[in-house]
Amino acid sequence: MAGSQTEKYPGSHVGRVGYYIQMLVKLLDGIFAVLAVSALLAIAVVVIIQIVSRFLLPTSPIWTEELSRYLFIYLIVMSSGLIVRKNLHVRLELFQSALSPFWGKVYDIFCHLMVGGFALYILPYSIKYAQIGRWQTSPALEVPMYWSFLSVCFFFALTAFYSFVCIVLLFLERDDQGVLR
Incomplete structure (x- = not known):
């Protein structure tokens, strides 16, 4: 019976609930990856506009530097969840390879718990910080600074979300026989 569960959800060692969580996370990963790549391409276009205008036009547009910033x-913000999910964030890995699989899993859970807990702790303060931007506009684009300041909220929300999803998936992880590890 345990083997049928892993056969039913191919490539998944986390069971039915974990499989659906993984599918949701893959969808979100795709959305955030597209947004991050779009931001990167937009940066490239804006910087090219700035370079071309500096050399070929009498004046260059002042909005390009601000928009690229x-x-x-937002490129960093949209990539933050993907970094946490793939365990590419900064953490101490010096002794992790020496740990047994069980203690390695405990260490991973601890790291995600610390990162997610810190992000949740800071999130209310980042919301207060974003409120400051309601009364300001950017100098060149004249858009509310709220959208720029809101990036901090998105960053901590995505970091917390992905950290806790990783914890849930680690708890639901199963071995090759379908037994919880």
Whole structure:
């Protein structure tokens, strides 16, 4: 019976609930990856416009530098969840390879718990920070700074979400016989 569960959900060692969580996370990964790539391409276009205008036009547009800065910020934000999910964030890996599989899993859970807990702790403060931007506009684009400041909220929300999803998937992880590890 345990083997049938892993056969029913191919490539999944986390069972039915974990499989559906993985499918949701893959969908979100795709959305955030597309947004991050779009921001990167937009940065490239804006920087090319700035370079071309500096050399070929009498004046260059002042909005290009500001827009590229905001796009770069959102590029980082949209990539943050993907970094956490793939365990590419900064953490101490010096002794992790020496740990047994059980203690390695405990260490992974601990790291995700610390990162997610910190992100949840900071999230209310980031919301207050974003409120400051309601009364300001950007100098060149004249858009509310709220959207720039809101990037901090998105960053901590995505980091917390992906950290806790990783914890759930680690708890639901099964071995080759379908037994919880």
